[in-house]
Amino acid sequence: xxxxxxxxLLTAAAFVLISLAVVYRLxxxxxxxxxxxxxxxxxxxxxxxxxxxxxxxxxxxxLDIAIVYALLNFLMSIAISKFTVERGGVL
Amino acid sequence: xxxxxxxxxxxxxxxxxxxxxxxxxxxxxxAFAAYSLGIAVIWILLRxxxxxxxEAAVGAGVTTVLFLLTIAKTVRPAGERTLERIDLPAxxxxxxxxxxxxTTLGALPPxxxxxxxxxxxxxxxYYLDNAYTETEVKNAVTAVLAGYRGFDxxxxxxxxxxxxxxILVVLQREVFA
Numbered sequence: 001x002x003x004x005x006x007x008x009l010l011t012a013a014a015f016v017l018i019s020l021a022v023v024y025r026l027x028x029x030x031x032x033x034x035x036x037x038x039x040x041x042x043x044x045x046x047x048x049x050x051x052x053x054x055x056x057x058x059x060x061x062x063l064d065i066a067i068v069y070a071l072l073n074f075l076m077s078i079a080i081s082k083f084t085v086e087r088g089g090v091l
Numbered sequence: 092x093x094x095x096x097x098x099x100x101x102x103x104x105x106x107x108x109x110x111x112x113x114x115x116x117x118x119x120x121x122a123f124a125a126y127s128l129g130i131a132v133i134w135i136l137l138r139x140x141x142x143x144x145x146e147a148a149v150g151a152g153v154t155t156v157l158f159l160l161t162i163a164k165t166v167r168p169a170g171e172r173t174l175e176r177i178d179l180p181a182x183x184x185x186x187x188x189x190x191x192x193x194t195t196l197g198a199l200p201p202x203x204x205x206x207x208x209x210x211x212x213x214x215x216x217y218y219l220d221n222a223y224t225e226t227e228v229k230n231a232v233t234a235v236l237a238g239y240r241g242f243d244x245x246x247x248x249x250x251x252x253x254x255x256x257x258i259l260v261v262l263q264r265e266v267f268a
Contacts, residue, residue: 009095016098019129023105026122027113029173035121043151046128053095053135062135065143069128072152076124083117083159 008056012049019045032084036077043073096136103129112174116165120158127151137202 019042026038047066054062106126113119127150134143200207209215222234236244259265 009093013094013098016095016102016129016132019125020098020102020105023102023109023122023125026106026118026125027109027173029118032115032117032121035118039121039125042125043128046132049095049132050135053132057138059138059140061140062143065131065135065140065147068144068147069131069151072147076151076155079156079159080117080121083163 005056008052012052012056015045015049015052019049032080036080036084039080040073040077043069043076047073096133099129099133099136103133112177114170114172114175116162117159120155120162123158124151124155127154 022038022041022045026035026042029035047070050062050066050069054060054066103126106122106129109122110119110126113122127146130150131143131146134140134146218231218235218239222228222231222238226234226238228234228238
C-alpha cells in the first residue's frame with residue numbers, strides 16, 4: 001500500500017511540475033487567450049492532483065473538492081474569456 | 092517534506108510572484124486564480140479538506156469574478172512592459188514583515204501533535220460535555236461559535252458589515268442591486 005501511495009504522490013508531484021511549466025505561459029502570455037488556456041490547464045492539473053492525493057491518503061472526502069474545482073475551473077475560464085471579448089461583461 | 096510539497100510550494104511561490112509582478116491587472120487576476128488553486132491542494136495535503144473546499148469556492152470562484160468586476164471600472168496601464176518595476180523600499184518592508192512573522196513559526200505545535208491546547212485544554216471537554224444541554228443547539232460547532240464565543244462572532248459580523256459599507260462607499264451606491 002505504501003508503495004502505491006508513494007507512486008501516486010510522485011505522480012502528483014510530476015503534475016505539479018507540469019503546472020509550474022505552464023506558469024511560464026501564464027506570465028509570458030503574450031495574449032490574454034494564452035493565459036486563460038494556461039490557467040485552465042493548471043486547473044485541470046489541480047483536479048487530477050487532488051484525485052491522486054485523495055487516493056494516496058485514502059481520503060475520499062477530498063474527491064468532493066476535486067468535483068467543485070472541475071466546476072469552478074470551467075466557470076472561471078468562461079468568466080475571464082467573456083471578459084476579454086466584452087469588457088465589463090462577467091457571466 | 093515530500094516531493095509533492097516541495098513542488099507545490101515552488102508552484103505557489105511562482106504564481107504569487109507572477110501576481111505581484113504582472114502589470115496587466117487581468118493577467119494578475121489569472122495568476123492569482125492559479126495561486127489559489129495551488130493553495131487549496133496544500134490545504135488538502137495538510138488534512139484540512141473543509142478549508143480546501145472554502146478556498147475553492149471563495150478563492151478561485153468568487154474572488155476572480157469580483158476582481159473582474161473591479162477592473163471593469165478601471166483602465167489599462169500605459170506602455171509595453173509585461174512586468175512591473177520592483178519597488179525596492181516596498182520590497183524591503185515586505186521582507187522585514189515576513190521575517191518578523193517568521194519568528195513566530197517556532198511557537199507553532201507540530202501538525203497533528205497530541206499536546207496542542209485544543210486537545211489538552213479543559214475548555215474542550217467542557218464544551219463537549221455541556222454544549223447541548225446549556226445552549227440547546229443541535230450542533231456543537233454552532234454552539235461554540237454563536238453561544239460561547241458570541242462576542243467574537245459579533246466582532247466578525249461587524250467586520251463583514253464594515254466591508255460591505257466600504258464597498259458601497261467606493262461604488263458610490265446606496266444598495267446592493
